[in-house]
Amino acid sequence: MPDKSARRQSLSGWGNYPRHDCFVHEVASQAQQRSLITSTDSQTLIARGLGRSYGDSAVNALNDVLLQTSRNRxxxxxxxxxxxxxxxxxxxxxxxxxxxxxxxxxxxxxxxxxxxxxxxxxxxxxxxxxxxxxxxxxxxxxxxxxxxxxxxxxxxxxxxxxxxxxxxxxxxxxxxxxxxxxxxxxETAWVKQETRRTRNLTDTLDLFVKTDQDYQYSVAWIDCLKRGSSMGRSVVMLANDASVSDLPDRRQQKPLQMKKRRRKKVPFNLPSITLNRLTVSAFNGVYFRAHRDKESVVSYDEFFYPLDSIQSWNRIYGKRGFIQYQALIPKQNSFDGMHELLELISKSRQASFLAVLKSCGPADDGILSYLFPGHTLALDFPFKGPRTIELCKQLDEVLLKLGGRIYAAKDAVTNASTFHVMYPRLEEFLKVKRQIDPENVFSSSQGRRLGLIPT
Known part of the structure; x- marks a missing residue:
């Protein structure tokens, strides 16, 4: 049975899908945390911060969730x-x-x-x-x-x-x-940004290859709905940390002063019909035409966190929520893989309102770390039940064929057998898990779904 100090609460990730009832604990001291862990009996536990992973990695259906935000010094x-x-x-x-x-x-x-x-x-x-x-x-x-x-x-x-x-x-x-x-x-709280529009996926990936050595930061907004010769047209943002001399004169006296931003708010869940193929296509056209090739100096917040200016932006997708699917494809297969993903998305008639393409470098030594040299495409799909789950399965199949993988922090639907193929070092992780947590005290809905909890 859950601890009497816990409150039963419906929790989800940032995508608002899936959603489960959990027993939530707010304990501040290390002694309280230790007591909770060692007295869980049959209950399992997962820590949760600000709830910005998209799926169910910080959700533990009918089990314990420990909020960590009070330990913030x-x-x-x-x-x-x-x-x-x-x-x-x-x-x-x-x-x-x-x-x-x-x-x-x-x-x-x-x-x-x-x-x-x-x-x-x-x-x-x-x-x-x-x-x-x-x-x-x-x-x-x-x-x-x-x-x-x-x-x-x-x-x-x-x-x-x-x-x-x-x-x-x-x-x-x-x-x-x-x-x-x-x-x-x-030196400053700004970046020096160069914006370039590309005609299609080939131009976008070529631009990444040509500029990866010259720019610290690169990202592309990509139009997932265009087909034919315009498939994969993008707005690419390239940037380096700005020096004091890069700033306008009025900013050079206080180069580390952060630009204030007013946050807007989505006050409630919008109707699910708000985002559809027609509205997303219209937005994509406006967004693409609004950007021109140019150089500019952009604040740290604007460049790194454009969506943070809209509080509760996840409500745009309505009560049913959305799935963010982030695909990684090895560099040698990037063009064919991205092309196949975009074709599937276009044929599915499930519009991705936000689609972000990035270039990736060498992996670190994390056993389950996500990235390796290649390109990653993050997609947001309004959740439409089995249709959306089926689309994600089809995207998974493309990744399996090309040696790609999904990102666990975004995942909400991938199954264990698929995840095990995508992450060949998974057995190493399970070995450590068995040694450090033989009773599987630490568990989550995602961990059970992906086979990250040893049996």
């Missing part, structure tokens, strides 16, 4: 930029307090509303993966509360197998209590 910052903090600290707080002091996150996903613990568990990546890789490359150490109640200091030198199983391990090895992350020194 800065602990220290060295002269060389080594940050030590509690795992519930958000990227938003790090940016708010440290960017004005000249320190930036080494890499970041498309939202700053994630916790340090969740970011490590998902081994997050950003627009600079082609040059510097995922967050795991910059995590120096962390303290992990394990299923036995013991706290282990993990690093590349101490418990290295557990260190690399936890980075990208989706919270299934234990609860990250504190972490040490190496930050980057920057």
């Amino acid at each position: 800065f602990l220290s910052l060295s002269e060389t930029g080594l940050l030590r903090c509690e795992a519930g600290l958000s990227f938003a707080e790090i940016i708010k307090y440290l960017l004005p002091r000249g320190w930036a996150l080494p890499t970041t996903p498309g939202t700053k509303f994630v916790t340090v613990g969740g970011a490590i568990a998902s081994d997050v990546h950003g627009k600079n993966h082609h040059q510097c890789g995922s967050l795991g490359n910059f995590v120096q150490a962390f303290r992990l509360l394990t299923a036995s109640g013991d706290v282990l200091d993990c690093s590349r030198e101490s418990h290295p197998d557990l260190f690399w199983a936890t980075i990208g391990g989706m919270g299934l090895t234990g609860i990250i209590l504190t972490a040490q992350i190496q930050l980057n020194r920057v």
Whole structure:
């Protein structure tokens, strides 16, 4: 039976699908966390931060969920930029307090509303993966509360197998209590951006190949509905950290001052009919025509977190929610693979409102880390029941054929057999899981669905 201090609550990821009742605990102290873990009896447990993974990785149907957001203190910052903090600290707080002091996150996903613990568990990546890789490359150490109640200091030198199983391990090895992350020194809170439009998928991928060495950051918005010679037309944004001399004169006196942004809000779930092939096609046409080839200086927030300016933007997809499907295809198969994915999406008549293409570099040593050299395409599909699940299965089949994979932090529907083929090091993870958590205290709806919980 759940602890009497828990409250029963319906939880989902950011995509609002799937949704399950869970028993939610809010405990602040390490002693309380240890007590909860060691007294779970038949209940299982997963830690949850700000709930920005898209599927069910921080959902534990009819079992326990431990909220981590109250453990959110800065602990220290060295002269060389080594940050030590509690795992519930958000990227938003790090940016708010440290960017004005000249320190930036080494890499970041498309939202700053994630916790340090969740970011490590998902081994997050950003627009600079082609040059510097995922967050795991910059995590120096962390303290992990394990299923036995013991706290282990993990690093590349101490418990290295557990260190690399936890980075990208989706919270299934234990609860990250504190972490040490190496930050980057920057001159300004701005980037120097170059915007280019491309005619089709060939032009887009060619542009990535030509510019990967010259630009720290690259990302493309891609039109998934166009077919024929315009298939894959894109708006590509390339950028480098701006120097003081790159800024307009009025900004040069306070180059690290962050530009204030007004946040808009989606106040309620929109009708499911709002996003359909016609409305998405119209939006795509307007968006493509609104962008011209140009150079500009863009604020840190605008470039890295465009959707964070819209509070509760996930409500745009309505009460049924959406699935974000993120596909990774090896570099040698990128064109054929992306072309086949776009053809399937177009034929399915299920419009992806947001489609983002990025270039990826070398993998880190995380056992379940997502990226390797190639290209990744993130797609948002309004959830339409079996139709959407079937489309995702078809996309999975393309990835299996070409040696690609999906990203667990976005996943909501992939099955265990598919995931096991996509992640050939999975048995290594399960070996560590058996050793550190033999009773499978740490579990989630996604972990059970993907076969990440040993039997």
